[in-house]
Amino acid sequence: MTADDLAFLPLSEQTERIGRGELSPVELTEIYLERIARHGDALKAFITVLADDALAAAREAESEIRSGNRRSPLHGIPFAVKDQMLIAGVRVTGGSRSLADHVADRDATVVARLKEAGAVLLGTLNTHEFHMGPTRDFPFGTPRNPWNPERTTGGSSSGSAAAVAAGLCTFSLGGDTTGSIRGPAAYCGVVGLKATWSRVSRDGVFPLAWSLDCVGPLTRTALDAALVLRVLAGHDPHDPTSSSEPVPNYAGALTGDLEGITIGVVEEMMTPPHTGTEARTAVEGALEVLRGLGAEVRGVRLPLMDASKYITSPLVLPDAVGFHRPWLLERYDAYDVNTRVRLMVGAALPAGMAAQAERARITVTREVLEVLEGVDVLVGAAAGEGAPPLSYSRRVTTKEEAVHGLFGAGAVAGHHSRSASLAGLPALSVPCGFDADGLPLGMHVAGRYFDEANVLRVADAYERTRGGSNWPQIE
Amino acid sequence: MQDVTAEQVERILAAQGYAVPEEDLVEITARLNAQLEGSAALDRTAAAEAEPWHALFPFGATRDR
Numbered sequence: 001m002t003a004d005d006l007a008f009l010p011l012s013e014q015t016e017r018i019g020r021g022e023l024s025p026v027e028l029t030e031i032y033l034e035r036i037a038r039h040g041d042a043l044k045a046f047i048t049v050l051a052d053d054a055l056a057a058a059r060e061a062e063s064e065i066r067s068g069n070r071r072s073p074l075h076g077i078p079f080a081v082k083d084q085m086l087i088a089g090v091r092v093t094g095g096s097r098s099l100a101d102h103v104a105d106r107d108a109t110v111v112a113r114l115k116e117a118g119a120v121l122l123g124t125l126n127t128h129e130f131h132m133g134p135t136r137d138f139p140f141g142t143p144r145n146p147w148n149p150e151r152t153t154g155g156s157s158s159g160s161a162a163a164v165a166a167g168l169c170t171f172s173l174g175g176d177t178t179g180s181i182r183g184p185a186a187y188c189g190v191v192g193l194k195a196t197w198s199r200v201s202r203d204g205v206f207p208l209a210w211s212l213d214c215v216g217p218l219t220r221t222a223l224d225a226a227l228v229l230r231v232l233a234g235h236d237p238h239d240p241t242s243s244s245e246p247v248p249n250y251a252g253a254l255t256g257d258l259e260g261i262t263i264g265v266v267e268e269m270m271t272p273p274h275t276g277t278e279a280r281t282a283v284e285g286a287l288e289v290l291r292g293l294g295a296e297v298r299g300v301r302l303p304l305m306d307a308s309k310y311i312t313s314p315l316v317l318p319d320a321v322g323f324h325r326p327w328l329l330e331r332y333d334a335y336d337v338n339t340r341v342r343l344m345v346g347a348a349l350p351a352g353m354a355a356q357a358e359r360a361r362i363t364v365t366r367e368v369l370e371v372l373e374g375v376d377v378l379v380g381a382a383a384g385e386g387a388p389p390l391s392y393s394r395r396v397t398t399k400e401e402a403v404h405g406l407f408g409a410g411a412v413a414g415h416h417s418r419s420a421s422l423a424g425l426p427a428l429s430v431p432c433g434f435d436a437d438g439l440p441l442g443m444h445v446a447g448r449y450f451d452e453a454n455v456l457r458v459a460d461a462y463e464r465t466r467g468g469s470n471w472p473q474i475e
Numbered sequence: 476m477q478d479v480t481a482e483q484v485e486r487i488l489a490a491q492g493y494a495v496p497e498e499d500l501v502e503i504t505a506r507l508n509a510q511l512e513g514s515a516a517l518d519r520t521a522a523a524e525a526e527p528w529h530a531l532f533p534f535g536a537t538r539d540r
Contacts, residue, residue, distance in 0.1 A: 310516040329492055337499070344495060344503045345510060348487045353514050359522035366525075396502050399478060402509035407516070
C-alpha cells in the first residue's frame with residue numbers, strides 16, 4: 001500500500017493498523033504533512049499547519065501505544081479543525097483579517113477532548129469569515145474543491161471538507177449553524193455530521209448564533225463519524241447548554257441491517273426548484289439500496305420547509321452582531337464586505353422581526369417533529385446539485401437584487417439543511433454518487449433528538465453496499 | 476410595505492455607534508428592505524399562533540424524544 005493509499009484509508013482502518021503495529025502514527029502524520037505541502041497551496045484548505053507540534057504529538061502517541069497505553073481508537077490519528085476553535089498558543093482567526101494576529105490562550109473543549117483521546121492535531125482549516133458566508137475576499141485564499149478546483153467547496157466549513165476529501169488529514173471538525181458542515185460535505189464527497197443541538201460542547205468555539213450552532217466531524221465514512229462523535233459528545237461544565245444525556249457507543253449501532261427502520265423521504269428535498277434531476281436520481285438509487293436492506297421507505301411532506309429561508313437571517317444576524325459588536329466598533333474595515341454588511345443588517349433589523357422569526361421557527365420545528373413521530377429518519381438530497389462553479393459575489397445595490405438572492409428561485413443554498421438546524425435535530429450528509437461532471441452528490445439523513453445512532457446506522461448501511469471509495473485525483 | 480431609506484438606516488446604525496461607508500450603506504439598506512419584505516412570508520407560517528415555548532428542549536418542558 002502506498003503512502004497516498006494510507007492517506008485515504010478511513011479512520012476505522014487506520015486505527016486497526018495502528019493497533020496491530022502495522023502503521024505508525026509518526027509515519028501517518030508525515031504522510032499528511034507531505035500531502036499538505038504538496039497540495040495545500042492549490043486547495044487553500046489549511047490556514048495554519050502545526051508540523052512540529054503534530055510530529056511531537058505523533059511521537060508521543062507512538063510511544064504510548066507501543067508501551068500498551070492506548071487511549072482510544074483516535075490515538076495517533078491525525079486531524080485538523082476549522083479555524084473557529086481555540087487552540088492554546090496557536091493563531092485562531094475565524095478566517096478573518098480582523099483577528100489575523102489573535103493567538104488563543106486555551107483549547108476549546110472539543111480540541112482538548114480530541115487531544116486527550118490521543119489524536120494528533122495537524123492545524124487549522126480555512127473557513128468563510130466567522131462562519132457566515134459567502135465571504136467575498138478570503139484573507140487566506142479561496143478554498144477550492146478537490147474534485148475540481150474551479151468549483152466551490154461550499155461553506156462555511158470549506159477547508160474541513162476539502163482537507164478530508166483531498167487526503168490531507170484523517171478527519172476534521174467543522175461548525176454547522178444552518179448547514180455549514182453538511183453542505184461542504186455534500187459538495188466535497190465526505191460524511192459531515194451535525195449532532196443534536198447541545199450534544200457537543202461549543203466552549204471555546206467562535207459563535208454565529210448560539211441557539212443553532214453545532215460542532216461536528218467530517219470524515220470518510222459514517223463509522224468514522226461515529227468514532228469521533230463518541231469522543232466529542234457529552235456534558236461540558238464550560239458549556240452550560242451542553243447536554244448531560246448519556247453518550248452511547250454509536251459504532252456499536254452500525255449493524256449493516258435496517259430491519260425495523262422506517263425512512264421518510266421528504267418531497268420538498270427531492271423536487272425542483274431546489275433539487276435537480278441528478279441529485280434526485282442519486283438519492284433514489286440510494287433509497288433502493290436501503291429498501292433492500294430491510295428499511296420501509298415512504299414519502300412525507302414538510303410544507304413549511306421553504307419558509308425556513310425567511311426565518312434564519314432574522315434569527316442569526318441579530319445574534320451574530322451581538323457577539324461581534326465590540327470588534328465592529330473597533331475595526332469595522334477589517335471585516336470582509338459581505339460579513340460586515342450582513343452584520344449591519346442584523347443591527348438594523350427590528351427586534352419584533354427576530355421575535356416573529358423565533359415563533360416561525362417553532363411552527364417549522366413542530367411540523368418536523370410531527371412527521372418524525374411516524375418515521376425514524378428523514379431523507380432527501382443534501383444539496384440540489386453538484387458543487388457549482390466558484391463565483392465571486394458583487395455588491396448588492398437594490399432591494400430587488402437582494403430579494404432575488406435571498407428568496408428567489410435560485411436561492412437554493414441551505415434549503416436542504418435548514419429545517420434540521422431550526423429543529424435542533426441530528427443530521428448528516430453521506431456521499432451517494434456523482435453527477436455528469438464527476439462531482440459528488442450527497443444524501444441528507446436527519447433523525448430524532450439524540451438518535452444519532454439511527455442516523456449513522458442508515459448512512460453506514462448504505463456505505464457498506466457501495467463498495468470501495470472513490471477519491472479525487474488532485475493535480 | 477414601505478421601504479426604509481438609506482438615511483433612516485444610517486441613523487439607526489449611528490445611534491448604536493456604527494459609522495459605515497456610503498457604499499456599504501447602499502447594500503445594507505437593500506438587504507434590510509429585502510428582509511423586511513420577507514417578514515410577510517413569516518406571517519404565512521402562522522407564527523403568531525405558535526405557543527411561546529422555546530424551540531430547544533433543554534430550556535423547558537417541551538423536550539420530545
